[in-house]
Amino acid sequence: MTTLDYLTTLTNIPSPTGYTKAIMDYVVGELEKLGYQPQRTPKDGVLVTIKGQNDRQHRLLTAHLDTLGAMVRAINSDGRLKIDLIGGFNYNAIEGENCTVHLAKNGKQVTGTILLHQTSVHVYADSGKLERQQDNMEVRLDEKVRNAEETRALGINVGDFISFDPRTQVTPSGFVKSRHLDDKVSAAILLNLLKTYQKEQTPLPYTTHFYFSSFEEVGHGANSSLPPEVIEYLAVDMGAIGDDQATDEYTVSICVKDATGPYHFGFRQHLVQLAESQQIPYQLDIYPHYGSDASAAMAAGAEVKHALLGAGIESSHAYERTHLDSIEATEKLIKAYLYSPLVP
Incomplete structure (x- = not known):
């Protein structure tokens, strides 16, 4: 090593x-x-x-x-997750990042993506202007969930930890890129x-x-x-x-x-x-x-x-x-x- x-x-x-x-x-x-x-x-x-x-x-x-990381702050009515940050960073630094929810209840992991709720420019005219903050940011889970009850049925709960994909790369020129x-x-x-x-x-x-x-x-x-x-x-x-x-x-x-x-x-x-x-x-x-x-x-x-x-x-x-x-x-x-x- x-x-x-x-x-x-x-x-x-x-x-x-x-x-x-x-x-x-x-x-x-x-x-x-x-x-x-x-x-x-x-x-x-x-x-x-x-x-x-x-x-x-x-x-x-x-x-x-x-x-740095996050925790599940709340489960929204559409089954997506509101998050609370761990460490000193801004929400815009994690927008679009893939993530993993670590379930305390059963030890399983559920993947997702951290997004602005109003991400789609085809639907939300003010998508580019909205402040990236807790009320607007959410985790889109990679599971078939349409409401809070279906998300809870996965075992997800308030306080579950969320980690961010590191995306570690080493370039031929000697740079190391990673979270x-x-x-x-x-x-x-x-x-x-x-x-x-x-x-x-x-x-x-x-x-x-x-x-x-x-x-x-x-x-x-x-x-x-x-x-x-x-x-x-x-x-x-x-x-x-x-x-x-x-x-x-x-x-x-x-x-x-x-x-x-x-x-x-x-x-x-x-x-x-x-x-x-x-x-x-x-x-x-x-x-x-x-x-x-x-x-x-x-x-x-x-x-x-x-x-x-x-x-x-x-x-x-x-x-x-x-x-x-x-x-x-x-x-x-x-x-x-x-x-x-x-x-x-």
């Missing part, structure tokens, strides 16, 4: 926040095959620890496996680094914890279950691309500030120096509407130095894209950090 293999596998396992058992089971299985003894936390995170030469001062790296690259790119990188460590067996200078979290998209992912010895906390998450952003699809992005405030200056500079010394292409950036597991940990009172880096992701929280160059640069910088001294 390569990083790209892990990525394509992860993106194809549905894992909207709150419905992550299948993907956590997969990660636990992979880690056990590699010879690790992963621990499951009470809030469904997965923690694996590598004992380092210094076992008094620890590091922790996180990547989250939960994604949920945030943050399955990072999780794939950490899995590959853990595999590489087992192969190389080069001792890490400090005991290091790898935490795969399951509630990042709703703001409280890896802010608990932190071993008390942890003094450095590195969140591996996406870099957002857009106007006034330095982040691109070909370098690793190092965040200096997000919506919660600045990241630790010394830690940031440590990552910059590692990138420059090893000729790893990078960008510094500010994400004005963004929070990470590291910033959530700080809000919860963690007494650590915190930093954030990740691959550059185009069209975040929609149909996302990055490039293999950015994934490679991110992986190189993380590996350089793992074998570096503590942040001054």
Whole structure:
């Protein structure tokens, strides 16, 4: 398995926040095959620890496996579904997307498509002007249902989770297009680094914890279950691309500030120096509407130095894209950090 293999596998396992058992089971299985003894936390995170030469001062790296998604909000009179969003994104980002409803009642799955109720331009004159919001958006089920009773007879109920088709593609030019690259790119990188460590067996200078979290998209992912010895906390998450952003699809992005405030200056500079010394292409950036597991940990009172880096992701929280160059640069910088001294 390569990083790209892990990525394509992860993106194809549905894992909207709150419905992550299948993907956590997969990660636990992979880690056990590699010879690790992963621990499951009470809030469904997965923690694996590598004992380092210094076992008094620890590091922790996180990547989250939960994604954007939705829940059944109501069953309409025509049998279609009204939805409620999980995570911070807009309805227009999922219009026309195929999806799967995961039935809590019987474990079955029902496919469908997320559409504006007034989609047909042959029927609705204002189709293009209507606001994409909860009252107008619905799931058209791929079942013969004409009313709410027939939909309920399938076993569908309020609160059933809805996942979006990832549509993962890797182009000949090296681009990776998929939903949920945030943050399955990072999780794939950490899995590959853990595999590489087992192969190389080069001792890490400090005991290091790898935490795969399951509630990042709703703001409280890896802010608990932190071993008390942890003094450095590195969140591996996406870099957002857009106007006034330095982040691109070909370098690793190092965040200096997000919506919660600045990241630790010394830690940031440590990552910059590692990138420059090893000729790893990078960008510094500010994400004005963004929070990470590291910033959530700080809000919860963690007494650590915190930093954030990740691959550059185009069209975040929609149909996302990055490039293999950015994934490679991110992986190189993380590996350089793992074998570096503590942040001054």
